[in-house]
Every structure is written in C-alpha cells, then in structure tokens.
Amino acid sequence: MTENTMRVMWCEQPNQLELRRVPIYEPQDDEVLVKVAFAAICPWDVRAYSGLSSSVKFPRVLGHELSGYVAALGKNVKHLEIGQPVCADMIVKCGTCRACRSGRSNRCQRPTFQQFRGAYADYICLPHRNIFPLRKTTSMKAAAFMEPLACVTRGQDMLRLYPGEIELVAGAGPIGLMHLQVARAFGAQVIVSDPIPERLQKAQTLGAEWVVNPEVENLEQFVKDITHGWGVDAAVITVGSSRLVEQAIPLLAPGGRLNIFAGIYPKDELHIDPNLIHYGEFILTGSADSTQDDMARALSFIENGQVDTASLISHLLPLEKLGEGFQLVKSRQGLKVMIEVNGESA
Ligand SMILES: [Zn+2]
Ligand SMILES: [Zn+2]
Structure with missing residues (x-):
C-alpha cells in the first residue's frame, strides 16, 4: 500500500x-x-x-x-x-x-x-x-x-550597482546574508547592520567589509565615518520595518538607491521628508518574488560558488x-x- x-x-x-x-x-x-x-x-x-x-x-x-x-x-x-x-x-x-x-x-x-x-x-x-x-x-x-536567492538577485538588480560603490544591507538573516554576497559579486563593498552579534560574525566570514550593531553604535555616524560624510550609494532593507526604511533613507549619498525588499506587516506608513528624495535625487524601489531569468542567474551564483x-x-x-x-x-x-x-x- x-x-x-x-x-x-x-x-x-x-x-x-x-x-x-x-x-x-x-x-x-x-x-x-x-x-x-x-x-x-x-x-x-x-x-x-x-x-x-x-x-x-x-x-x-x-x-x-x-x-x-x-x-x-x-x-x-x-x-x-x-x-x-x-x-x-x-x-x-x-x-x-x-x-x-x-x-x-x-x-x-x-x-x-x-x-x-x-x-x-x-x-x-x-x-x-x-x-x-x-x-x-x-x-x-x-x-x-535557488528561489530566495533569485528574489535577492532581482532586488540587487534594482540597485544598479557600479563596482566600488558602497551598499548598506540592513538585516543579516539568511536573506540579508545573500544580499551581501550578491552585492559583492556585483563589485560593491558592503556594510551589514543587525542587532544580533552572531549574525554580524557570519556576515564577516561571508565577506562584509564592515559590520555594525545599531543597538550598540550610532548607525548614522558609522556610515558617515566610513564614507567620509558622502553616504551609501545603495541600501537594501531586508527586515519588514518602516522605521528602518526611514532611518536608512537619510544615509544615502546623492544619487543613492534604496530597495524595500521585505514586505511590511502589519501595514504601516512611512514618514520621510520628500525633500531628501528631491535634492538627493534618490531612487526608492521595491522588489518582490522573482522571474525564471532571476532563478537561472541565482543558480549560476550557487553552481559557480560565488554565493555560499x-x-x-x-x-x-x-x-x-x-x-x-x-x-x-x-x-x-x-x-x-x-x-x-x-x-x-x-
Ligand atoms: Zn521563499
Ligand atoms: Zn501571467
């Protein structure tokens, strides 16, 4: 039977x-x-x-x-x-x-x-x-x-990274740790922020140039010091939190891009100064799920060993x-x- x-x-x-x-x-x-x-x-x-x-x-x-x-x-x-x-x-x-x-x-x-x-x-x-x-x-x-990495690859595409740029990855769960690796594969240097020390350690072993615990250090000052006051070229928010989005937008450099990668539940609203976006020429984007093209690319990352x-x-x-x-x-x-x-x- x-x-x-x-x-x-x-x-x-x-x-x-x-x-x-x-x-x-x-x-x-x-x-x-x-x-x-x-x-x-x-x-x-x-x-x-x-x-x-x-x-x-x-x-x-x-x-x-x-x-x-x-x-x-x-x-x-x-x-x-x-x-x-x-x-x-x-x-x-x-x-x-x-x-x-x-x-x-x-x-x-x-x-x-x-x-x-x-x-x-x-x-x-x-x-x-x-x-x-x-x-x-x-x-x-x-x-x-393959599937979550495909979503991550799509999310990083939205940021249109240029080699040598600095990206902030907010959140170092499995998704954040994949964003870190894809951003580095695209040539960026990466700051990872997370309140859990073990996750920051993992981010370091996976190649993060800088890690920061925002509950211990001032994130804004940390970003200023690293970027000599310029700000980050790109940021991805991998945790469903409006406050985190509000916190990250002012950290962007002129021309900075930010991806709201995680859905935010329960529903919430953003309170941000629109002039930051206007004068900073920021690009705010989201990304959700993935296409089969994204999946094929994610699979290459896995099979070529570029993403662990x-x-x-x-x-x-x-x-x-x-x-x-x-x-x-x-x-x-x-x-x-x-x-x-x-x-x-x-
Ligand atoms: Zn999934
Ligand atoms: Zn259809």
Whole structure:
C-alpha cells in the first residue's frame, strides 16, 4: 500500500500540521515528478501557516524552496532524465498576461498555485518549464536556495550597482546574508547592520567589509565615518520595518538607491521628508518574488560558488519536525531551517 503513496505535511487550517499519506502524483504529458531532497523554510511559509496571508487558502501543503531528483516524466518531456538533480519554480505562471509579456512574470496576473503540491512532501509535480536541471556535482542543500536567492538577485538588480560603490544591507538573516554576497559579486563593498552579534560574525566570514550593531553604535555616524560624510550609494532593507526604511533613507549619498525588499506587516506608513528624495535625487524601489531569468542567474551564483548558501543552514530537520522548524523561524533563532525530506540519496 505504501508503494503508491507518499508523505505530505498537510495543513488543514492555520497552525495545524499533520503527517498524511496521499497517492503519488501521476505526471501529465508535460509534467515532471520530482522526489524532494531538501525543502527550506521561508518566513513566508511561516506567515502563511500562521494564517496571516490573506491570499493563502486552506487546506494546503506548503513549501516552495527545494531541490530534488527527477522521478518520472510525462511522455512529452524529452530533455530530462530519471534521477537527474533539479530545482523548481513552484508557481506556474500563465505566460500570456501583460505581466508575463513584459518581463515581470513574478507579478503574473493568472498564476496557478500548487495548493496541495507543496515541497513539504516526498514528491512534487510540475510542468517541465518549471524545472531547472542542476549539475551532478552541485550540493543539493545549496541548490534548495535557488528561489530566495533569485528574489535577492532581482532586488540587487534594482540597485544598479557600479563596482566600488558602497551598499548598506540592513538585516543579516539568511536573506540579508545573500544580499551581501550578491552585492559583492556585483563589485560593491558592503556594510551589514543587525542587532544580533552572531549574525554580524557570519556576515564577516561571508565577506562584509564592515559590520555594525545599531543597538550598540550610532548607525548614522558609522556610515558617515566610513564614507567620509558622502553616504551609501545603495541600501537594501531586508527586515519588514518602516522605521528602518526611514532611518536608512537619510544615509544615502546623492544619487543613492534604496530597495524595500521585505514586505511590511502589519501595514504601516512611512514618514520621510520628500525633500531628501528631491535634492538627493534618490531612487526608492521595491522588489518582490522573482522571474525564471532571476532563478537561472541565482543558480549560476550557487553552481559557480560565488554565493555560499549551504553555510546559511543552521538547522536540519526531518519532514515530520516541520512544525518545530516553523517555531524556530518564528523565534528568529539561528539562520536557515532546512527540512531533509529524502536527502542527497533520494
Ligand atoms: Zn521563499
Ligand atoms: Zn501571467
């Protein structure tokens, strides 16, 4: 009986998780069945699980950051083979809406969510165009970061960095630590700020030129000293906090760019002097989610070793401990929590 069934972490309603057995998907002609190796926990998953995202319907199987191995192919899929290591884009974009046709498929107006086919399960099943092949030598743990790193890469693109510029990365969680590395890959020097000393240490080992704890040191003075009063050329706010955005805008140099990368909940407002933006010729931007172009670039960063994602994992838990993992992320303990679903040997 268990041969044709698989485990899923079923979420009947918010804050309720249960290990269930369901039939393994039968891939349609254009689909690929993937056996999940690793599935990471994203703060978004925790928000959705907690019932705080109005767009998330229940019941649901969550999980959208994964790596795995091809387990079965629909009859039209010729370019992949069984056993091949892969990553996946878990949102099926329509490909025909105005967003999809203007290079912003991340904002697709008719996306299909895999409500019952999340990555906290033994298998996922997706159209072949959502599957990204990996090199055989790529770490499966590292590759499970493709999706969040794609969002980060998109966020750094918005800042239009020029080599030698100085960027402030506010927040040194897993996302901030990826921003740091992509900014450096683009040639910037990076200041990382965070109130947690362990996170600042990690930022240093990952190449931050400067780290600062804003609860201990005055951030404004710190930036002034480093930049000789000029300010930072770019800043990214990786923590959902309006106060942090308000604090960072005056730190920008003339022509400075700032990306509000994290969504801000509960809803809030910004209070800033518009003349700062006017006279400073600042560019304020946001970025959300990622396109498949961003994903392909993120994968290159991982596979070429320019961004170290594997070392961002602080906890490795088996599938049935997903609830514990959600609690860890909620309490901001450690860095990335990774679920080892079937592991490297899947
Ligand atoms: Zn994510
Ligand atoms: Zn679309």
